[in-house]
Amino acid sequence: xxxxxxxxxxxxxxxxxxxxxxxxxxxxxxxxxxxxxxxxxxxxxxxxxxxxxxxxxxxxxxxxxxxxxxxxxxxxxxxxxxx
Numbered sequence: 550x551x552x553x554x555x556x557x558x559x560x561x562x563x564x565x566x567x568x569x570x571x572x573x574x575x576x577x578x579x580x581x582x583x584x585x586x587x588x589x590x591x592x593x594x595x596x597x598x599x600x601x602x603x604x605x606x607x608x609x610x611x612x613x614x615x616x617x618x619x620x621x622x623x624x625x626x627x628x629x630x631x632x
Contacts, residue, residue: 553578557629564616572604572611576619579628598622 556575560567567575573591577583581593581602593602602622605612623629 560616560620564620565610565613567611567613567616568609569604569606569611572616572619576602576604579623580626581619581622595622595626597626 553575556571556578559571560575573583573593576593579595580597581595583591584594584601585592589605591604593604595602600622602615602619604615604619620629
């Protein structure tokens with residue numbers, strides 16, 4: 550199991566290489582809470598973020614564009630430095 554900082558570094562280095570469970574764990578570790586799931590859609594919400602975050606799996610992996618959306622949301626919330 551990958552720890553928080555290592556998981557974040559893995560997501561930043563290769564969004565397409567993040568497993569679905571790791572993407573969910575990264576979201577939850579940064580204050581996102583699962584509000585609902587239906588089928589393959591897992592919807593997360595952050596108390597300080599006005600929009601919802603959708604995560605889906607492709608086999609065992611998370612969709613890369615959704616990992617990028619998660620990273621952008623973390624930047625907007627000030628939890629991740631801008632590059």
